[in-house]
Amino acid sequence: MKFTDTEIVQVIPEEDHSYKGRRLRQSIEEIQDKDDEFYSLINNVIVGEDQKGKIMDQMSTVAFMRKLNEQKLYMSLALKTIKVVGNYSERVEDNKRQKVVLTYNQSAKVN
Amino acid sequence: MSLEKITTTNIWMRLVNTEYDNLNSKELELKFKSIYLEETGELYEGDISIYHSSESEVTSKLNSGYDGTALLLSNNNEEKLYVINQGTTNLADWKENIKGPFAGKSEKQAEATRTFVDDTKRNFGVGDGVETISLGHSLGHHNSSMTGISDDTFDEIYGVNGLQISPVEAYNYDFNFYDAVNVHFGLRGKNDIYEIPTNELAEFTKEFYADAPVKIHQYISEDDPLYAVTEKAGFVTFGDVTKVDTKLETDGIKELVDDIPDDVIASFRDLAIDYADADNKGGVNEVVYQLLGVQMEYLEGIEGKADLLKWYAMHNDEVDETMRALKDNLPPLADKIRLISQNADTIFGRLYEAGYIDEEQKKVMIEEIGNLDEGLTKILGLINANVGVNEESWSVALGGDIATFLIGKEIAGSLTESIQNILDSGTLDSLKGIKDSHSINELLNAMTKGKKSYIGKDLIYTANAGGGEAIKVNMTAALKMYRKGAMLLDEKRTAIVRLEERLNEEIAISYREEKYKVLDGINHIEASPKSFAYERGWMHRYPLYEVESLVVDEHIEPLRNADMDEEVRELYKNVESGHMMLEDYRKAIEELFRKEEEVAQMFDLVRGF
Numbered sequence: 183m184k185f186t187d188t189e190i191v192q193v194i195p196e197e198d199h200s201y202k203g204r205r206l207r208q209s210i211e212e213i214q215d216k217d218d219e220f221y222s223l224i225n226n227v228i229v230g231e232d233q234k235g236k237i238m239d240q241m242s243t244v245a246f247m248r249k250l251n252e253q254k255l256y257m258s259l260a261l262k263t264i265k266v267v268g269n270y271s272e273r274v275e276d277n278k279r280q281k282v283v284l285t286y287n288q289s290a291k292v293n
Numbered sequence: 294m295s296l297e298k299i300t301t302t303n304i305w306m307r308l309v310n311t312e313y314d315n316l317n318s319k320e321l322e323l324k325f326k327s328i329y330l331e332e333t334g335e336l337y338e339g340d341i342s343i344y345h346s347s348e349s350e351v352t353s354k355l356n357s358g359y360d361g362t363a364l365l366l367s368n369n370n371e372e373k374l375y376v377i378n379q380g381t382t383n384l385a386d387w388k389e390n391i392k393g394p395f396a397g398k399s400e401k402q403a404e405a406t407r408t409f410v411d412d413t414k415r416n417f418g419v420g421d422g423v424e425t426i427s428l429g430h431s432l433g434h435h436n437s438s439m440t441g442i443s444d445d446t447f448d449e450i451y452g453v454n455g456l457q458i459s460p461v462e463a464y465n466y467d468f469n470f471y472d473a474v475n476v477h478f479g480l481r482g483k484n485d486i487y488e489i490p491t492n493e494l495a496e497f498t499k500e501f502y503a504d505a506p507v508k509i510h511q512y513i514s515e516d517d518p519l520y521a522v523t524e525k526a527g528f529v530t531f532g533d534v535t536k537v538d539t540k541l542e543t544d545g546i547k548e549l550v551d552d553i554p555d556d557v558i559a560s561f562r563d564l565a566i567d568y569a570d571a572d573n574k575g576g577v578n579e580v581v582y583q584l585l586g587v588q589m590e591y592l593e594g595i596e597g598k599a600d601l602l603k604w605y606a607m608h609n610d611e612v613d614e615t616m617r618a619l620k621d622n623l624p625p626l627a628d629k630i631r632l633i634s635q636n637a638d639t640i641f642g643r644l645y646e647a648g649y650i651d652e653e654q655k656k657v658m659i660e661e662i663g664n665l666d667e668g669l670t671k672i673l674g675l676i677n678a679n680v681g682v683n684e685e686s687w688s689v690a691l692g693g694d695i696a697t698f699l700i701g702k703e704i705a706g707s708l709t710e711s712i713q714n715i716l717d718s719g720t721l722d723s724l725k726g727i728k729d730s731h732s733i734n735e736l737l738n739a740m741t742k743g744k745k746s747y748i749g750k751d752l753i754y755t756a757n758a759g760g761g762e763a764i765k766v767n768m769t770a771a772l773k774m775y776r777k778g779a780m781l782l783d784e785k786r787t788a789i790v791r792l793e794e795r796l797n798e799e800i801a802i803s804y805r806e807e808k809y810k811v812l813d814g815i816n817h818i819e820a821s822p823k824s825f826a827y828e829r830g831w832m833h834r835y836p837l838y839e840v841e842s843l844v845v846d847e848h849i850e851p852l853r854n855a856d857m858d859e860e861v862r863e864l865y866k867n868v869e870s871g872h873m874m875l876e877d878y879r880k881a882i883e884e885l886f887r888k889e890e891e892v893a894q895m896f897d898l899v900r901g902f
Contacts, residue, residue, distance in 0.1 A: 184841065189831065191845070193814035202799045209792040213864065216785035220871065223777055227770040237766070237881045244874050252867060259860050269855045270800050274807045280815060280845050284831055287841035 187284045194278050199271040206263045210256065217252055221245060296339070296366055296373050302512065302740060303332045305428045305451050310733045310750055312362055312377040312433075318343040321362065326902045331752045331768060334891035336898045339368025344413050352409040359405035359436065363413040365423075373424045374417070376410055376447070380431030380456075400466045402432065403439035407446045424448050430733055431519065432456050434511070438531060442505040443467040450509045450532065454517045454731050457528035460498040461486055473501055491527035498529045508532070514539040514739070516730035539730055539739040542648055586618030619676055627669040634666035650723045657718040661711040668707045744889065754892070756885045764885060768895070771882055775875055776899040782871045789864045796857060804852045815845045 224245050228238050298304060307328045316324060322341050329337040342365040346352045352359065360379035365372065410425060427437035427447040434455025441447040442458065443466065463470050464486050474480065477497060478489050486494070509532025513520050516539050523530065582588060591611040633640065637659045645655040729735050737747045746753045751769035818825045822843030826832045832840050879896050886892040 185838075187831075187834075188846075189829070191818070191829075193811050193818070193845075202803070205795060205799055206792070209788070209795045213785055213788040213792060216781050216788055220778060220781045220785070223774055223781065227767070227774045237764075237878065237885070240881070241874070241878055244877075248867070248870065248874070255860065255863050255867070259857065262857050262860055266796075266800060266855045266857060270804060270852065273850055273852050273855070274804065277808060277811045277849050278814075280811070280847065282818070283844045283846055284826065284840050285842040285844075286835055286838040289833075289837050289839050 184285055184287045187286060189282045189284065191280050191282045192278060193280050196275055196278065199267060199274065202270065203263055203267040206267065207260070210259050210263065214256055217249075221249055296368060296371050298329070298333055299366065299373070299375060300426065300428075300449075300451060301332065303737065304328055306453055306512075306733050306737050307332070307747075307750065308375075309377055309380075309428050309430045309433070309453060310737075312360075312379050314750065315360075318345070321364075323902070325364065327769065327772065327899075330895055330898055330902075331772065334894050334898075336901050337368075339366055341366055342417055344416050346405070346409050349409055349412045349416070351412050352405050355401065355405045355408060357401040357405040359402045359409065361406065361409050361433075363409070363417075365413075365417045365419065372419070373426060374410075374413065374419065376406075376413065376425065376427050376437075378406055378427060378429035378433035378436050380429060380433035380435075400439075400462050402436045403462075403466055406436040407440045407444050410440075410446050427451065430454060431731065438509060439463065439466060441507040441509065442502045442531060443470065445506060447507055450507055452509065452511045452532075453733050453736060454514055454519060455511055456519055457523050457530045458498065458502075459526070459528050460494045461527075463498060463502075470498075470501060473497075495527050495529045499531075502529075502531065505531075511535065512537060512736060512740070514730045514736045516540040516735075519731055537736055537739050539735045586622045587615050591615055616676070619672065623669065623673050623676065627666075627673050630662065630666050630669055634662045637662050650720050654718045654720040654723060657714055658720050661714050661718075664707060664711045668711065672708075744886070754886055754889070766882055766885065768892075771878070772895055772899045775879055775896055776902075778875050779872065779900060782868050782875075785871075786865070786868045789861060789868070792857075792864075793861055796861075800855050801852070804855070808849055811849065812847075815847055818843070818845055 224241065228242050228245075299308075308325065311321070311324050311328070314324075321343055325341065326337050329335070344363045344365075346359060346361045362377045362379075364375045364377070366375060367373075406427075414421065414423065414425075425447050427434075427441065427450045429435075429437045429450070430453045434450070434452030435457065437447055437450045437452065438455065438458055439462065441450050443463065460474075464474055465471070474486065474489075474494075474497065478485075478494075480486060480489075511530070511532050511534045513534055513536050515536050588611070591608070591614075641650065641655040641658045644650045645652060650658070734747050734749070741747065744754050744756065746755065748767070751767050754766045754768050756764045756766065823832065823840060826840040826843055883893050883896065
C-alpha cells in the first residue's frame with residue numbers, strides 16, 4: 183500500500199538582495215549628476231555671465247520646467263527601484279522554496 | 294590655417310588676458326581653441342603642447358614671483374613657441390610696477406623669464422632655432438622686453454600696456470650695458486647712475502639697444518596710468534607702438550600728469566591707492582584705519598571728558614595702540630596731504646578739465662583736502678606736545694587728559710567728516726576708471742568695431758532688436774553652453790545605457806542565474822532522492838513505511854514587474870529634448886545675427902574640439 187506526502191524544501195539558502203538596490207541607485211545618481219552639471223552650466227551662463235533678454239528668459243523658463251519634470255522622474259525612479267528590487271527578491275526567494283512529493287510504500291521488513 | 298593668425302591683435306591679447314586665470318593645461322588648451330574659433334571662425338587643427346612656469350623647477354627655484362605659460366604650436370610643418378608672460382593688474386601691483394624696476398624685483402623676473410624659456414625648449418625638445426614669440430601685459434611685457442633686447446631670448450615680442458625698460462634696471466641686469474654706461478658717463482660707483490640726468494640716460498639706453506634684433510610690437514592706451522608716468526620715470530620705449538585712445542570722453546592721462554609736479558603725483562597716487570583699498574573693504578572707519586592705523590571703534594561713544602577718562606582707565610591698551618599708531622603714521626600722511634592741499638587747485642582743476650571728475654567733485658575735494666590738512670596739522674601739534682612713547686616699557690605717557698580728548702575728538706569729528714564728504718562726493722569712484730585703462734579689455738574694446746565687444750574674458754555680440762533696444766549676447770558663454778551642454782547630454786545618454794546594462798545584469802540576467810541555481814538544486818535532490826529523504830529524516834517517518842520515490846514539483850514563476858522600461862524611455866526622451874533646447878537656443882542666436890555668417894559657422898565648429 184502506497185501513499186504520498188508533501189514537504190516544502192528550501193532548495194538553496196536565502197540571500198539578501200538589497201545591494202542590488204544600492205547599485206541601481208548609484209547608476210541613477212550618475213545620470214542625475216550629469217543633469218546637475220547641465221543645469222549648473224546653463225545657470226552659469228544665465229546668471230553668472232549676466233545674460234539678459236528674451237532668448238535667455240525663454241531658455242531659463244524651459245530649463246526650469248525641464249528640471250521640474252526631471253525631479254518628478256527621479257522620484258519615480260527611486261520608488262521604482264524599491265519595487266523592482268523587492269519584486270525580484272520576492273520572486274527569487276519564492277523559487278528557492280519548492281514542493282516535494284514523497285511517495286511512501288510499505289517496508290519490506292513487514293513481510 | 295597658419296600660425297600667423299595667433300598674433301592677430303584680438304587673439305594674442307585675449308590669450309594674455311586668459312593667462313591671469315591660471316588655468317591648467319587642459320583648460321587652457323580648450324580656452325585657446327575657443328578664442329581661436331571666436332576670432333577666426335575657424336577650428337584650430339594643429340598640435341598644442343603646454344608648459345607652465347610652476348612645472349619648471351629651475352624657474353621656481355628663482356623665487357621671483359614670475360608666472361608664465363609656454364605654448365608650442367605646430368601645424369603643417371610650421372612650429373612656433375609662444376610664451377605668455379603674466380603681468381600684474383591690481384592696484385598694489387600697479388604701484389609695484391612703478392617701484393619694482395627700481396627695487397630690483399623685475400630684474401629677477403626678467404632672469405626668470407629667460408630661464409623659463411630655456412627650460413621650456415629643453416622640456417619640449419626643441420632647439421634654439423625655434424621661433425620664439427612673447428606675449429605680455431604690463432610687467433609681463435616688461436620682462437619680455439628686458440630679456441628680449443639684452444639676451445635675444447625672443448625673436449618677436451607683442452605687448453599691451455606694457456611697463457617699459459628702466460635704464461637703471463638694465464644697468465643692473467645686462468653686463469654689457471653696465472660697462473657701456475660706466476665708460477660713457479665716466480661712473481666710478483654703482484650709485485653714480487642716479488646722478489645722470491634721466492633724459493640723457495634714456496637717450497643712451499635707446500641708442501645702445503637700437504640694433505637689438507628682437508622685433509617689438511606694442512599697443513598702449515593713452516589713458517593708461519602706466520603710460521602716463523613712463524616718461525617722467527625715465528623709462529625707455531622700444532619697438533613699434535600703436536597708441537589707442539581708449540577713453541574718448543576724457544583727455545589722455547599723460548597730459549594731465551605732465552602738468553602736475555612729480556612729488557605731488559607720487560603723494561596723490563599713494564593716497565589714492567590707500568583710499569581705494571580701504572574703500573573696497575568698507576567705509577570711513579576702514580579709510581581712517583588704512584591711513585592712520587587707528588581703530589575707530591575705540592573712539593565710538595567718547596563724547597565727553599567722563600567717557601575719555603573711562604576709556605583711558607579701562608582700556609589702556611587701546612589708548613596705547615591709538616597714540617602709537619598716530620605717532621607713526623600721522624607725520625608722513627600729513628606731509629602728503631599738505632603737498633596735495635597746496636596743489637589742490639591744479640590737481641583737481643586738471644582732473645575736472647580732463648573729464649575725470651565733475652565740478653561739484655572738484656569743489657568738494659579742494660575744500661575737504663584743505664580741512665584734512667588743517668585737522669591733521671592740529672592733531673600732529675597736540676601729539677608732538679603731549680604724547681611721549683616710552684620704547685622700553687611700551688607704554689604711552691600722555692601729557693594730559695585734555696590733549697587725549699582733543700586728539701580723539703579731532704579724529705572722530707572733523708577728520709571723519711571730511712573723509713565721509715570725500716567718499717560721498719563719488720570722486721574716488723570716478724577716479725577708479727583710471728586704473729581700468731591699464732586693462733587689456735579697455736584697449737581691446739577700443740580697437741574692436743561693429744557688433745563685437747569684450748566683457749571680462751568673453752566675446753560679446755550686440756544686436757539691435759528694433760525700437761533702439763540693444764541685445765547683448767555673450768558669444769563665448771553661448772558657444773561654451775552649446776558645446777559643453779551637448780557633451781553633458783551625451784554623457785547622460787551613456788549613463789542611461791549604463792543603468793540599462795546594470796538593470797539587465799542585476800535583475801534580468803541575475804534572475805536567470807538564480808533560476809538555474811534552483812534547477813541545479815532540484816536535479817541534485819532528484820538524483821539521489823533516498824539520500825535526501827534520509828538527510829531530512831523523512832525516510833522512516835511513518836512506521837512500516839519508507840520513501841519509495843521523491844519528486845520535486847518544480848514551479849518557477851517568470852519575473853514580473855521588475856523593469857524600468859517606461860522610466861528609461863523617459864530618460865532618453867529628456868536627452869533628446871535637451872539637445873532640442875540647445876538647438877533652439879542656437880537658432881535664436883543665429884536669427885538675431887542672421888547677417889553674421891560666422892555665428893552659424895562657430896556653432897557648427899565648436900563641437901569639433
